[in-house]
Amino acid sequence: MRRIYLDHSATTPVDPQVAELMMTYFLEYYGNPSSVHFFGRQVRKALEEARSQVASLINANPAEITFTSGGTEADNLAIQGAARARSKKGKHLITTAIEHHAVLDTMEFLAKNGYELTILPVDEEGIISVEELKKAIRPDTILISVMHANNEVGSIQPVEEIGKIAREKDILFHVDAVQSLGKLPIDVKAMNVDLLTVSSHKIYGPKGVGALYVRKGVKISPLVFGGSQERKLRSGTENAPGIIGFGKACELAGQRMEEENKELVRLRDKLMDGIISRIDKVKINGPLGDKRLPNNVNVSINFVEGESLLLSLDMLGIAASSGSACTSGSLDPSHVLLAMGLSHEVAHGSLRLSLGRHNTEEDIDYVLQELPKIVDRLREMSPLYHKAN
Amino acid sequence: MYSEKVIDHFTNPRNVGEIENANGIGQVGNAKCGDIMRITLDIEDNIIKDVKFKTFGCGAAVATSSMVTEMVKGKTLEEAMEISNATVAEALGGLPQTKMHCSNLAADAVHAAIKDYLDKKTKV
Known part of the structure; x- marks a missing residue:
């Protein structure tokens, strides 16, 4: 059966060059990077090279990169670490309603443990207002966390503006850049960011590796104690093959980003336009054009439910995701779509198609050929469809 | 995550x-939780002649709705x-635990339809 992978925002395949490089560090260069002997030194050298590669993609200094087990840990380290380190200065935190749960749940945990939290709303395109943010700032605000681009609807946030405000007020600014790394240019200096989360497996690197950028001079508290690795900020023997793979993936992303984005945007817009023209009563979720990630398509298809769509697509070999409650494991649909003002009913019928490096024109044609048939079938079955007509 | 029988009823x-x-x-x-089931019955002489x-x-x-019909x-x-x-x-070979509460309402829909029939009957 033909298989089309359109879930790159969930994860990506590892680039063969990355996988090949990693194999060497499993099989040949297996030393512990903290060891003084030859075996250790070999790995240390490669690990520091990876640190430079990651730093280079976001215009940071290598010493500002701390490797973690992934984006979730990096978000936790940034937020819990900053909150603890700055708790004497104040206890007020600011974030947005559309953050990934790695940020939101960490913030809410802190709010239950002596901190105060302001969650900023978003507009119908899924973008926060800088004015709202300014109003939310208090003298005891110690941390602002805003994602660079949203994982569900691809909306890009005004992080540069926010960074400027945060820096002026001496508030730490954390950016979750998991979805934007390798897709949007990131310059931590221009963005006035203090802490920035990135992840490997969204950019054709291995799973289980991420990093936190911590601006030189910024002090945060560690979450994990032990062998003092990563300048004591993240103890535990480094996942050397993973980190070295992540470094390579960053290097490749830097080389390919511009060219790849052109093709992604072309396919993305073809897919969005095609869905709108072939299926009635659909709504594109998130902004259009430059304010959207180049690889994100998110549509709400009225009168049908997301998981049913996913199952039907999967039977035809098409892999996608949805903001339906059924796919989130909770009773509520996507918190992002609800924050953008969608009704529960419409949010349940959302479909995210996230494109990647290997998708082709034929893939898009196939989706555009099959999706309307699936929607017809499910609508025929839906008690909501006839009522609305 | 779904049994073959669930997939069969979902597909056909x-x-x-x-x-x-x-x-x-x-x-x-209700639409809020993402599931709405509507059952219509044709009842004659206390027997369900047809159901959709x-x-x-x-x-x-979808699968539980199809199965219950x-x-x-x-049946009487x-x-x-x-x-x-x-x-x-x-009868479907089980459902994932998370689905047992939110999406397993098909029998309730049938019961509601029978109750509707009985209510109308007593009014006549």
């Missing part, structure tokens, strides 16, 4: 549609009232 649902002039109509669930469903919901919601067709009202959400899930 039985008795989809709406009976015109149905004498028993039951609807359960329409469902907005996930794979489990097969289970109650030709008393027999149909005996069929519970749990028996429907069982």
